[in-house]
Amino acid sequence: MVDAQAVKGADTVGTDTRGWDGGKRVNGRKRHVVTDSLGLLVVVLVTAASVQDRDGGRLALSRAKTVMPSMVLVWADGGYAGRLVAWVAEHCRMTLDIVRKPKGKVGFSVLPHRWLIERTLAWIVRGRRLDHDYERLPAHSEAMITPLAVDPRGVTLSEHFLRLRPIAVTTAARKNDHRLVRAMDSILPLNSV
Structure with missing residues (x-):
């Protein structure tokens, strides 16, 4: 599964690595996360919040295929629809399946497969240091998130x-x-x- 999460950036985040996400109205960075079928982290990519989900997903999914070559199916939300589906099939040799809300459904509904990555994102922001982005470099932010792959509950x-x-x-x-x-x-x- 692949998804993105925009988080506010602290004053320590440089202007060259931060951006404005108009959809979420957040000035900061965006975390592009790829998980396995259990919701455990495979890849984390931190970019400026102004980067579209499709563009960050392209980088994150190419990294994920390198880290986990056995990955053949990836579920995503509607933000990843479009040319990315064909690009992932051609370059990463994976199937990108867009999970949509059932027709006629109004309001909130739990979508199949999507709740796993939403739970992972909730695990990430549960960490006190991870509710905002305080790191100067995106690589440092990725390094702060990666230990959750060992124990996603954040229990030491x-x-x-x-x-x-x-x-x-x-x-x-x-x-x-x-x-x-x-x-x-x-x-x-x-x-x-």
Whole structure:
């Protein structure tokens, strides 16, 4: 799946790498994201917000074919319709399928396949540093987004440890194994939780 997301740029974003997205009314950058069928990141491309979805999609999909050669079908929204469909078929040897709203449907409706990439975009902006673009260079923005491919929920190892620590401490206390409790306190003291 491929989609784009426009985000506001902070003062640190240079004027040469920012632009105005008239559709979203955002002055900043645009993130072009390609995901697999589970919604996990394959490629992230950051451009000025003034770049059209079709133009950014061309670069992002050519990168995606390099990273994941087995990709043969890509779903996209109506912003990618037009000449891009033929270009992707010819140059990337993939099928670009445009997912449209069912005829006669008025208002909001969950579109098949599209909700996966929308969920991925929601995961991205959930990160505090990623709700706006603060980086000076687009490559730095891409580097900030890429770790979400490892754990898209944004949960760090310390958060996993904090969830498991009370269980481990109470289990060790029940077994009267005070050495284990002291060892865990030396790694992460209880008052730092």
